[in-house]
Amino acid sequence: xxxxxxxxxxxxxxxxxxxxxxxxxxxxxxxxxxxxxxxxxxxxxxxxxxxxxxxxxxxxxxxxxxxxxxxxxxxxxxxxxxxxxxxxxxxxxxxxxxxxxxxxxxxxxxxxxxxxxxxxxxxxxxxxxxxxxxxxxxxxxxxxxxxxxx
Numbered sequence: 001x002x003x004x005x006x007x008x009x010x011x012x013x014x015x016x017x018x019x020x021x022x023x024x025x026x027x028x029x030x031x032x033x034x035x036x037x038x039x040x041x042x043x044x045x046x047x048x049x050x051x052x053x054x055x056x057x058x059x060x061x062x063x064x065x066x067x068x069x070x071x072x073x074x075x076x077x078x079x080x081x082x083x084x085x086x087x088x089x090x091x092x093x094x095x096x097x098x099x100x101x102x103x104x105x106x107x108x109x110x111x112x113x114x115x116x117x118x119x120x121x122x123x124x125x126x127x128x129x130x131x132x133x134x135x136x137x138x139x140x141x142x143x144x145x146x147x148x149x150x
Contacts, residue, residue, distance in 0.1 A: 001029060002026075002031050002111050003029075003030075003031050003032070004032055004033075004034065004108065004109060004110045004112075005031050005032070005033050005034070005110060005111075005112045006034050006101070006105045006110040006112070006114070007019055007023075007076065007114050008035075008036045008037075008038070008113070008115050008131075008135075009035055009036070009072055009073070009075075009076055010037065010038075010072065010097075011037070011068070011071065011072035011075070014116050014148055017148035017149075018114070018115065018116040018146045019035070019079065021146050022146070023079055023085050024083075025114060025144075027083050027084070027085050031112075032087065032088070033076070033085055033088075034087070034089070034090065034104065034110060035073050035077070035087065035088070036092065036100065036101055036104040037069045037089075037090075037091045038092055038093075038094055038100035039066070039068075039069050039093045039100075040095060041093050041095050042061050070091075073089040073091065074089075090108075092104060096134075097131045098131045098134035098135045098138065101115070101135055102139060105141060110141065111141060112141065112143075113135060113139060113141060113142070113143045113144070114143075114144045114146065115132055115143065115145060116132065116145075116146060117132055117145050117147040117148075
């Protein structure tokens with residue numbers, strides 16, 4: 001049924017549980033997986049009272065976010081190797097993770113997005129929305145939302 005599954009991950013424990021379930025699902029469906037990590041973009045620099053506030057350089061920021069992306073995605077790649085599930089991994093820079101997820105699904109030709117229910121508290125989700133809700137609202141392909149037991 002599904003042949004190419006996009007699995008967004010942020011490296012959190014909830015996300016890791018979702019990755020494990022997504023790989024089990026992919027293995028049963030004989031599908032391949034693309035893991036996506038949405039990297040933040042370099043934050044806007046602020047000026048105040050003539051003082052330049054720069055807490056981190058662009059080069060250092062990019063190095064740190066790339067290292068974190070590699071760490072998060074290597075978890076998925078290692079599990080895929082263990083389970084015998086074909087896998088690709090990508091990190092896209094976008095301040096809006098839901099847009100990175102949707103872009104990755106389109107770029108890779110995925111036919112399913114398999115993602116965690118949410119990573120925030122219920123109050124925060126109510127006030128701000130969640131990336132999952134945004135993906136559900138905007139996706140043109142099916143989205144499977146997995147609620148991991150905690």
